[in-house]
Amino acid sequence: MHSLRVTAESSTNGVLERDFTVGDVPGVLWSPASDAADGAPLVLLAHGGGNHKKHPAMSGRARLLVTGCGFHVAVIDAPGHGDRPRTAHDEAEIAELFRARAAGEPEGPIVVRYNDHLAKLAVPEYQATLDALQQLPEIGTEGPVGFWGINMGTAIGIPFVASEPRIAAAVFGQHWPDVLAEKARRITVPIEFDMQWDDEHISREEGLALFDAFASKEKSLHVNSGRHKELPRFEADSAVRFFARHLRRSVTSTA
């Protein structure tokens, strides 16, 4: 088992930010700067396609969870993203996506197959990252763990959560059911799922089919008017409240 190696550390406005690696995979861990976070819940994030671990969507969600709930939050760069090298396969798939986009062809088939490829690499990386994070004394193995990833984060997160009994609650959204519905049927923890009613890439039927596939007894779907990239910012606040409801239960000490 790889352990977590901290490569940089800083603290701003009550949030401790630690860059780390687990093996070759770079990540970042955000925690409350106070010691009160010992044993607090952990939420794993996964970023969207073309983004990276410190994209404002990631640091913004982390800030909400750390300062609002006293939780730990961690995210790693997906294969071919952020500080990680792109393979020839990555370059070819990205070129194909840009070609389809420029030609006005559907992006779905390319995104579905490329994200599935990346998920096969990323799932064991998320498992190893969680192993390493739980070795830290301030996280440990007792506190509940959540997962939050939209778009490519959902393509990675659904197979990860389906195979990972340590995840107690998850927020997903905005992906196609083709590869993922089968895996969603194995997920039973509470979920919140986001979709856009006027998504130009993912049809309503596809979005609803993926939500429907989850075996979770407690599941919520949040649909908003607007196109693919117009997911309202208040859905991040909603996700934070979702994690507060589901992860705080078993917390013994929070900030």
Next chain:
Amino acid sequence: MHSLRVTAESSTNGVLERDFTVGDVPGVLWSPASDAADGAPLVLLAHGGGNHKKHPAMSGRARLLVTGCGFHVAVIDAPGHGDRPRTAHDEAEIAELFRARAAGEPEGPIVVRYNDHLAKLAVPEYQATLDALQQLPEIGTEGPVGFWGINMGTAIGIPFVASEPRIAAAVFGQHWPDVLAEKARRITVPIEFDMQWDDEHISREEGLALFDAFASKEKSLHVNSGRHKELPRFEADSAVRFFARHLRRSVTSTA
């Protein structure tokens, strides 16, 4: 124009409760006990079928809005409900509903036609109530007004909001599209809409069709797993945040 006549007044835990009548229609107005509520937003509630103006679902929502947001909240008894007499037609429709329920027949057709009948009576009552409430100096005509009604409250609320330009934002849910979709197409204010994914009375297709009908540029659908009566309590908190987002903008003074 009828004016509002206060018939009883009490104050508990910072909430001023005033029973009133407007003409023959009895209602209740909840307000912050402090004077700071002058000009604060007003949210009109409508109760569900078989319930009444002081059902715990109404007083509970009022408490969230009054103590959480500093808003005024008002609700009236629907025709044939609460302190109002039932007509022979009410008795016949209720008997028919109970007969269908006991026989395991669909309730939808009866609820749709009976609620449509009640809505035709209730819409002018809501308009007169709003007129009378806006005559109160602590409410006035400047503050924004919201509407919140689920089930029968949606059957009354959709035609009311479609014909009432004073409503700036509305929360609806859990009804059939048959009569209402046509009127929803005339509604353009922001809405939040609740439906249950496993509703034994309203099919998924019917619930989604009604949500889809709203012409609102900003609309959100909240779907939760569970049967008709299992709408999660956290949706009330979500509705309160929705009103806080949409009604607070133009507020000049809140508690």
